Amino acid sequence: MLHTVIMAGGSGSRFWPQSRRALPKQFLHFGSTRTLIQETADRCLSLISPHRLWVVTGAAHSKETSRQLPELLPSQILVEPCARNTAPCIALAAIRLLSADPEAIMLVVPADHIISPPEAFQDAVNRAVKFVESQPEALVLFGVPPNFPSTGFGYIQRGESCASDGTTLYKVQAFKEKPNQLTAARYTACDEYYWNCGIFVWRADAIMKAIAEFEPEIFQGCERLKRVAGTAQWDAALAEEFPAMPSISIDYAVLEKAQSVYVLPAPFQWDDVGSWQALPRLLSHDSDGNTVAGIHCGQETSGCIIRGTEDHLIATFGVKDLIIVHTPTATLVADRRNENSIKELTAEIERRGLQAYL
Amino acid sequence: MLHTVIMAGGSGSRFWPQSRRALPKQFLHFGSTRTLIQETADRCLSLISPHRLWVVTGAAHSKETSRQLPELLPSQILVEPCARNTAPCIALAAIRLLSADPEAIMLVVPADHIISPPEAFQDAVNRAVKFVESQPEALVLFGVPPNFPSTGFGYIQRGESCASDGTTLYKVQAFKEKPNQLTAARYTACDEYYWNCGIFVWRADAIMKAIAEFEPEIFQGCERLKRVAGTAQWDAALAEEFPAMPSISIDYAVLEKAQSVYVLPAPFQWDDVGSWQALPRLLSHDSDGNTVAGIHCGQETSGCIIRGTEDHLIATFGVKDLIIVHTPTATLVADRRNENSIKELTAEIERRGLQAYL
Numbered sequence: 121m122l123h124t125v126i127m128a129g130g131s132g133s134r135f136w137p138q139s140r141r142a143l144p145k146q147f148l149h150f151g152s153t154r155t156l157i158q159e160t161a162d163r164c165l166s167l168i169s170p171h172r173l174w175v176v177t178g179a180a181h182s183k184e185t186s187r188q189l190p191e192l193l194p195s196q197i198l199v200e201p202c203a204r205n206t207a208p209c210i211a212l213a214a215i216r217l218l219s220a221d222p223e224a225i226m227l228v229v230p231a232d233h234i235i236s237p238p239e240a241f242q243d244a245v246n247r248a249v250k251f252v253e254s255q256p257e258a259l260v261l262f263g264v265p266p267n268f269p270s271t272g273f274g275y276i277q278r279g280e281s282c283a284s285d286g287t288t289l290y291k292v293q294a295f296k297e298k299p300n301q302l303t304a305a306r307y308t309a310c311d312e313y314y315w316n317c318g319i320f321v322w323r324a325d326a327i328m329k330a331i332a333e334f335e336p337e338i339f340q341g342c343e344r345l346k347r348v349a350g351t352a353q354w355d356a357a358l359a360e361e362f363p364a365m366p367s368i369s370i371d372y373a374v375l376e377k378a379q380s381v382y383v384l385p386a387p388f389q390w391d392d393v394g395s396w397q398a399l400p401r402l403l404s405h406d407s408d409g410n411t412v413a414g415i416h417c418g419q420e421t422s423g424c425i426i427r428g429t430e431d432h433l434i435a436t437f438g439v440k441d442l443i444i445v446h447t448p449t450a451t452l453v454a455d456r457r458n459e460n461s462i463k464e465l466t467a468e469i470e471r472r473g474l475q476a477y478l
Numbered sequence: 479m480l481h482t483v484i485m486a487g488g489s490g491s492r493f494w495p496q497s498r499r500a501l502p503k504q505f506l507h508f509g510s511t512r513t514l515i516q517e518t519a520d521r522c523l524s525l526i527s528p529h530r531l532w533v534v535t536g537a538a539h540s541k542e543t544s545r546q547l548p549e550l551l552p553s554q555i556l557v558e559p560c561a562r563n564t565a566p567c568i569a570l571a572a573i574r575l576l577s578a579d580p581e582a583i584m585l586v587v588p589a590d591h592i593i594s595p596p597e598a599f600q601d602a603v604n605r606a607v608k609f610v611e612s613q614p615e616a617l618v619l620f621g622v623p624p625n626f627p628s629t630g631f632g633y634i635q636r637g638e639s640c641a642s643d644g645t646t647l648y649k650v651q652a653f654k655e656k657p658n659q660l661t662a663a664r665y666t667a668c669d670e671y672y673w674n675c676g677i678f679v680w681r682a683d684a685i686m687k688a689i690a691e692f693e694p695e696i697f698q699g700c701e702r703l704k705r706v707a708g709t710a711q712w713d714a715a716l717a718e719e720f721p722a723m724p725s726i727s728i729d730y731a732v733l734e735k736a737q738s739v740y741v742l743p744a745p746f747q748w749d750d751v752g753s754w755q756a757l758p759r760l761l762s763h764d765s766d767g768n769t770v771a772g773i774h775c776g777q778e779t780s781g782c783i784i785r786g787t788e789d790h791l792i793a794t795f796g797v798k799d800l801i802i803v804h805t806p807t808a809t810l811v812a813d814r815r816n817e818n819s820i821k822e823l824t825a826e827i828e829r830r831g832l833q834a835y836l
Contacts, residue, residue, distance in 0.1 A: 137793070417827050420813075428809070433835040435495070437823050438813030442797070446809045451786070453811055455778075455796030465795050469775050477791040 121172065122249055123224050123324075124164040125213040128157055128177040128185060128231035129203055133478075134395050136466050137450035138427060141478055146231035147184050150393060151403040151413070157231040161189050163238045164227065167245055174216065175231070176200060176209045201359045206318075207373040208338055208365040211331050212358075214324040215342045219349050225249055226327065228320040233392050234402055240388040247287040248321035248384050254284060259330065259378055260321040261292065262386040263314025268401075269304035272394050272459075274316040274371075276383050292381040295371060314383055316371070317390045327370075330378045338365045338373070396425050396443045397459060414446070425456060450477045479530065480607055481582050481682075482522040483571040486515055486535040486543060486589035487561050491836075492753050494824050495808035496785060499836055504589035505542050508751060509761040509771075515589040519547050521596045522585065525603055532574065533589070534558060534567050559717045564676075565731040566696055566723040569689050570716075572682040573700045577707050582682040583607055591675065591750050592760055598746035605645040606679035606742050612642060617688065617736055618679040619650065620744040621672025626759075627662035630752050630817075632674040632729075634741050647740040653729060672741055674729070675748045685728075688736045696723045696731070754783050754801045755817060772804070783814060808835045 132144025139145045146157040154162065157175075164173060170191045176198045177185050185197055198216055200209060210228055217224040227245055235241050248260045263276045279293035295316065299307060307313035320327075332339040341361040348357045366373075375381050391402055405411040410421060414428025418436040428434045428446045436444065443461075445452040454461040469478055490502025497503045504515040512520065519531060528549045534556045535543050543555055556574055558567060568586060575582040585603055593599050606618045621634045637651035653674065657665060665671035678685075690697040699719040706715045724731075733739050749760055763769040768779060772786025776794040786792045786804040794802065801819075803810040812819040827836055 137791075415832070417823065417830055417832060419819075419822055419826055431807075433495075433808040433827070433832060434811070435808060435823050435827060435835075436811045437819035438816050439800070439811055442811065444809075444811055446804070448806075449789075450791040450793060451802075451804045451809055453792070453794045453797055453800065453802055458796050461777075461795035464777055465775065465793050468777055469791070469793060472775055474773070474775060474791060477793075 121221055121224060122168050122227060122245075123172040123174060123217050123221065124168050124227045124229065125210070125217070126157065126160055126164070126173070126175045126229055126231045127206060127209055128175050128181065129200065129206075129209060130232050131178075131203065133466055134462055136462055136478065137447045137452050138445055142180060143184065144181065144232070145393065147181075147188060150234065150399065155188055156234070156393070157185065158188055159235075160229055160231050160233070161191075163235060163241055164229065165191075166238065166242050167227070171196070174198060174213055176213050177231075178203060199358075201362045204362060204365050204367045206370040207331070207335060207368045208341075208362060210320075210327060210370050211335075211338050211342050211365075212345075212362070214328050214331075215346050215349070217324045218328070219346070222325070224324040225252055226320070226322055226324050228322075230318050230392070233317065233390060236389045241386070244384060244386045244388065245321060247285075251284050251287060251289060251382070251384070252321055252323055252326070255380065256323055257326050257329075257380040258322065259326060259375060259381045260289065261375065261381065261383050262317050262319040262321075263290075263383040264317050264386050264388065264390045265311070266304075266308045266313065266315050267389075269301065269308040270315065271298055271301055271304050272398075273392065274298055275307050275313045276316045277313055278383050282382065287384070289382040289384045292375070292383050295376050314385060315390065317386070317392070318371075319386075320370070321384075326380075327374070330374045334377050335366065335368070335373045341365050395459060395462065396427075396445070397456060399425050423456065479579055479582060480526050480585060480603075481530040481532060481575050481579065482526050482585045482587065483568070483575070484515065484518055484522070484531070484533045484587055484589045485564060485567055486533050486539065487558060487564075487567060488590050489536075489561065491824055492820055494820055494836065495805045495810050496803055500538060501542065502539065502590070503751065505539075505546060508592065508757065513546055514592070514751070515543065516546055517593075518587055518589050518591070519549075521593060521599055522587065523549075524596065524600050525585070529554070532556060532571055534571050535589075536561060557716075559720045562720060562723050562725045564728040565689065565693060565726045566699075566720060568678075568685060568728050569693075569696050569700050569723075570703075570720070572686050572689075573704050573707070575682045576686070577704070580683070583610055584678070584680055584682050584685065586678040586680075588676050588750070591748060594747045599744070602742060602744045602746065603679060605643075609642050609645060609647060609740070609742070610679055610681055610684070613738065614681055615684050615687075615738040616680065617684060617733060617739045618647065619733065619739065619741050620675050620677040620679075621648075621741040622675050622744050622746070622748045623669070624662075624666045624671065624673050625747075627659065627666040628673065629656055629659055629662050630756075631750065632656055633665050633671045634674045635671055636741050640740065645742070647742045650733070650739040650741050653734050672743060673748065675744070675750070676729075677744075678728070679742075684738075685732070688732045692735050693724065693726070693731045699723050753817060753820065754785075754803070754812075755814060757783050781814065 130144040132139035275296040277293040278290035408422040421436040423441040441456045488502040490497035633654040635651040636648035766780040779794040781799040799814045
């Protein structure tokens with residue numbers, strides 16, 4: 121049976137001050153009344169029944185996850201004792217699913233991306249599921265055809281094609297790190313490259329087999345955890361085993377090395393909403409190029425990304441290309457053209473002992 | 479006896495969003511723990527006893543005045559039913575003082591200016607008082623020697639000198655409206671011009687006599703009010719008479735026309751704090767030229783005027799020459815180089831029906 125695992129491990133630094141350590145990006149909404157994690161769940165609940173929806177998140181965020189997704193039972197929220205990147209996260213989810221359903225197929229999705237339309241996503245998942253039903257070893261990645269030369273996303277290069285039941289997939293030829301502008305333009309110009317959107321479909325036993333082969337430390341930790349699954353020792357065992365696992369992405373740990381890795385071209389719009397700078401390409405803007413959420417009154421204001429709350433006025437005059445974010449505890453005003461501004465600022469805030477605002 | 483009349487009729491539009499209709503500039507503090515009106519009262523209470531301190535303010539601001547100046551009895555707060563500029567304001571105070579003290583000398587001071595040091599101010603007042611004691615018809619203005627060619631202040635041109643008891647005063651030759659840059663430079667270069675700081679010393683009966691001569695409408699309204707002073711009909715009479723008076727400044731109504739008008743060179747630092755742009759010349763700034771109040775963390779930030787609250791972080795990156803003001807209900811981000819930005823913005827806010835934020 122198909123299960124969905126939502127990876128909700130985001131730490132919330134890149135959308136400061138709206139995202140906070142206590143409220144990372146997946147819990148915010150961007151141009152919708154539903155938050156990113158709610159939209160992610162909504163998209164998947166057309167494919168599966170609620171009791172097959174799982175979320176992996178940090179201890180600090182399990183309560184907010186539960187509040188935003190009230191359809192989940194506490195047992196469906198898998199709590200990581202610490203952040204260990206996607207490989208241990210996926211392994212943890214896989215052993216939990218296998219204990220409930222040895223034939224489980226996993227759809228793995230990040231909690232904090234924007235995808236549309238949902239129907240195209242659901243259609244792509246259905247085709248991927250059919251494929252892994254016919255090829256139990258297959259590890260399927262979704263590849264989004266790039267519609268602009270992004271230097272902020274990783275790319276997948278496709279290899280030989282492989283038709284199955286009317287769907288064309290490709291063996292993965294290579295993973296490409298975030299490219300420079302020239303390379304990104306080349307990738308975008310030909311049809312051989314896809315954005316790696318971090319969405320996967322595979323049998324839980326297949327990914328565990330691959331993890332056993334390429335990341336034995338993670339596998340062995342999981343084996344020890346399996347023995348205490350469903351007992352009172354689980355929490356203590358997890359607190360011991362999980363932090364000891366290598367912090368590594370599933371791409372780097374397994375997918376770049378495994379044999380049966382396929383990319384399925386996914387005809388949906390996708391964005392990982394990696395920074396404030398992403399918003400203008402995702403949300404509508406006014407005739408002066410301002411992307412606004414909240415109450416704003418501006419004059420001689422252009423190219424700004426403005427985010428406020430529903431009971432606070434942001435007024436601007438004579439400003440251009442700024443990111444202006446108001447929250448009750450902190451206000452950000454930054455040059456929009458510098459992608460590193462938030463990272464550098466939050467580091468400086470930490471250095472000055474102002475962590476309470478992070 | 480000397481009395482002080484603090485004119486606190488400010489409407490609070492130029493320091494939006496920190497000043498509000500309900501909390502104009504005189505109630506804010508700039509580089510001090512005391513607000514402007516408190517500092518004004520402090521300066522004068524070295525000269526007079528508290529029961530000779532009077533404040534003229536609008537109905538909307540009498541409560542805050544009373545809160546900030548708890549030494550005042552309710553009867554010492556004279557409430558204007560509406561704003562009518564300084565001539566009716568001063569006339570109202572004069573008749574009130576005369577009812578208590580027919581020999582009253584009035585020191586008239588705006589509530590929302592910055593003056594230092596207080597001792598120089600007090601010394602200048604003492605000298606002016608001595609002068610009007612010897613010349614009962616005299617209307618004395620304080621003239622501040624300009625220390626930069628301001629185009630934002632009015633100027634007084636001095637005429638013939640007139641020594642009295644060791645103090646040199648000058649007959650006022652002419653009042654000069656806010657000059658252009660070239661004229662301001664000329665005024666500043668010679669010693670014949672002073673900033674008109676709107677501080678006056680005169681006998682209450684002398685200013686009423688001049689008002690009778692040049693603004694009979696105001697005088698007659700005051701005569702009718704005098705008849706009901708101290709009775710239950712006062713409020714109703716004031717509500718009828720005061721709005722009917724012409725809205726005009728004491729300078730334009732009387733001082734430009736009267737004979738016995740003198741300027742006393744006042745050797746104190748003075749500023750009317752007319753806009754956010756005034757702050758850098760009044761308050762200290764950091765090595766990048768930022769004038770900051772509140773909690774600020776900035777990188778690549780220069781020439782900014784930043785004002786927040788004590789429990790809210792303002793973080794900036796890659797910005798220059800901005801005014802950034804955070805309050806719990808509104809945030810302003812504006813180009814510092816445009817002096818009209820606040821006026822235009824607040825007009826636009828009004829047009830859009832967002833008056834609740836003004």
